[in-house]
Amino acid sequence: MKKKEFSDISLKDAILKAAEEFNTDEEKIRYEIITEKTRYFGHRQREIFINAWPYDGSEEEELKSFLKEIIDQMQLDLDFEIEDKKGFLRVNFRGDDYKLLLYQNGNLLNAIQYLLNRLFSDTVGKKIFCECENFRKNRERELTNLSHHYAKEVQKKGKPLSLKELNPFERRIVHITINKYSDLESKSMGDSFLKVITIKRK
Amino acid sequence: MKQLVETVCKSLVDNPDQVQVTQIDGEQTTILELRVASSDLGKVIGKQGRTARAIRTILAASGMKHRRRYNLEIIENHDQ
Numbered sequence: 001m002k003k004k005e006f007s008d009i010s011l012k013d014a015i016l017k018a019a020e021e022f023n024t025d026e027e028k029i030r031y032e033i034i035t036e037k038t039r040y041f042g043h044r045q046r047e048i049f050i051n052a053w054p055y056d057g058s059e060e061e062e063l064k065s066f067l068k069e070i071i072d073q074m075q076l077d078l079d080f081e082i083e084d085k086k087g088f089l090r091v092n093f094r095g096d097d098y099k100l101l102l103y104q105n106g107n108l109l110n111a112i113q114y115l116l117n118r119l120f121s122d123t124v125g126k127k128i129f130c131e132c133e134n135f136r137k138n139r140e141r142e143l144t145n146l147s148h149h150y151a152k153e154v155q156k157k158g159k160p161l162s163l164k165e166l167n168p169f170e171r172r173i174v175h176i177t178i179n180k181y182s183d184l185e186s187k188s189m190g191d192s193f194l195k196v197i198t199i200k201r202k
Numbered sequence: 203m204k205q206l207v208e209t210v211c212k213s214l215v216d217n218p219d220q221v222q223v224t225q226i227d228g229e230q231t232t233i234l235e236l237r238v239a240s241s242d243l244g245k246v247i248g249k250q251g252r253t254a255r256a257i258r259t260i261l262a263a264s265g266m267k268h269r270r271r272y273n274l275e276i277i278e279n280h281d282q
Binding site: 066069070073074075076097100101103107108110111112114115118119192193 | 203205206209210213214248250252253255256257259260263264266267268
């Protein structure tokens with residue numbers, strides 16, 4: 001992957017410059033913004049710096065073949081398809097062994113998602129989300145219900161309550177739900193990847 | 203399984219040719235010893251061992267299907 005730095009007065013101009021350099025259309029340019037600054041030399045002028053590289057979908061193929069290879073070597077009955085969404089790539093798994101993916105709160109699903117992001121999110125230029133049998137949506141609903149239930153319990157009894165260990169994504173859902181209650185607050189305890197959330201009265 | 207660890211680790215590290223996996227089969231468990239270049243050690247372990255944990259999770263999952271325990275040992279080379 002060849003990344004190159006470009007700068008111009010606006011983002012669009014910078015992308016155009018990059019497209020010219022790599023000989024492709026501007027839609028095929030992926031970029032990240034390094035800095036944006038305003039200069040004051042006599043008159044106000046903005047300048048933007050970006051890192052740009054051409055993208056032609058070959059990275060997605062790489063991801064596909066890598067995933068296929070590890071699923072093969074794990075000897076699981078799994079199939080997947082990749083959807084290109086705005087802002088992220090969604091990998092949707094299906095197959096007979098989906099239960100293994102979701103075992104222990106989606107442990108394997110999260111592990112695969114983490115590995116894919118480490119390996120490919122830079123080159124693809126997008127985050128990768130793994131999904132299986134609507135697991136993430138269901139989990140979100142389950143956690144919102146659970147935290148509503150806990151919140152009511154705390155309001156009634158006044159004693160603080162703790163939830164199980166949760167990962168950052170799940171904790172975020174709980175914090176958002178608890179924030180809706182004006183008399184309650186939620187705190188994460190611990191310093192590892194998984195933390196325990198305690199809900200208590202303010 | 204040995205291949206699985208090899209493919210994953212080779213894609214993670216900077217020096218793929220120095221990735222070495224040895225498999226030791228026991229009665230119920232299989233121990234996989236992973237050796238990488240010392241500069242790549244951090245890459246296979248990851249922040250707070252996240253990458254290593256992800257690899258172990260993947261091993262455990264396929265072990266569950268085949269009723270076998272897999273143990274991943276990452277071996278440091280002290281002589282370098």
